[in-house]
Amino acid sequence: GAVxxxxxxxxxxxxxxxxxxxxxxLDFQATTMFWYRQFPKQSLMLMATSNExxxxxxxxxxxxxxxxINHASLTxxxxxVTSAHPEDSSFYICSAREAGIASNQPQxxxxxxxxxxx
Amino acid sequence: AQxxxxxxxxxxxxxxxxxxxxCNYSYGATPYLFWYVQSPGQGLQLxxxxxxxxxxxxxxxxFEAEFKRSQSSFNLRKPSVHWSxxxxxxxxxxAFGNQFYFGTGTSLTVIP
Numbered sequence: 330g331a332v333x334x335x336x337x338x339x340x341x342x343x344x345x346x347x348x349x350x351x352x353x354x355l356d357f358q359a360t361t362m363f364w365y366r367q368f369p370k371q372s373l374m375l376m377a378t379s380n381e382x383x384x385x386x387x388x389x390x391x392x393x394x395x396x397x398i399n400h401a402s403l404t405x406x407x408x409x410v411t412s413a414h415p416e417d418s419s420f421y422i423c424s425a426r427e428a429g430i431a432s433n434q435p436q437x438x439x440x441x442x443x444x445x446x447x
Numbered sequence: 448a449q450x451x452x453x454x455x456x457x458x459x460x461x462x463x464x465x466x467x468x469x470c471n472y473s474y475g476a477t478p479y480l481f482w483y484v485q486s487p488g489q490g491l492q493l494x495x496x497x498x499x500x501x502x503x504x505x506x507x508x509x510f511e512a513e514f515k516r517s518q519s520s521f522n523l524r525k526p527s528v529h530w531s532x533x534x535x536x537x538x539x540x541x542a543f544g545n546q547f548y549f550g551t552g553t554s555l556t557v558i559p
Contacts, residue, residue: 424491
């Protein structure tokens with residue numbers, strides 16, 4: 330149980346294009362989803378917290394106009410990297426917390442999306 | 448401020464040997480502690496968690512961890528390592544809210 334699917338798993342695109350990454354909770358409802366960024370050989374850095382039906386909360390230093398987050402349903406959150414540039418190349422991971430579960434419970438992680446901007 | 452420290456960036460052990468991965472945390476209240484494992488190019492899988500109660504917690508794949516409040520530590524252990532255990536291991540502290548704080552990870556190499 331508690332499977333989180335992330336799509337695509339790998340994307341390569343030209344500089345200046347926008348890329349959308351989807352995060353789906355397959356067998357549970359997730360009122361809260363999280364987006365992380367991971368640089369090679371480094372830890373995960375929380376980018377934003379996405380709550381269903383409301384605006385995302387971004388961490389300090391994360392450009393909300395650059396990284397658009399939408400959480401339109403209880404099973405889907407999307408991250409759109411707008412006008413992507415090579416410095417945006419990274420591994421992006423989403424996680425989700427089940428609805429109705431206490432906020433100290435573990436998050437369930439997707440398998441990540443490797444984004445490469447040429 | 449909340450933080451998680453994993454002092455060992457990389458550890459190499461022989462298959463069948465015991466393993467201990469260190470994790471120290473700094474948090475103002477009772478922490479919720481987690482260990483995750485990440486295989487190359489993949490997401491994170493929860494190994495075990497500690498909220499309260501027995502300070503020795505058992506997880507999946509034969510892993511266990513011990514919470515020591517006096518040392519602000521939550522070290523991960525396994526009595527006999529298998530080659531399939533080679534991966535990146537992350538310790539995390541969960542705040543009552545949404546924030547998770549991750550350590551920088553420990554890369555485990557297993558020698559046959």
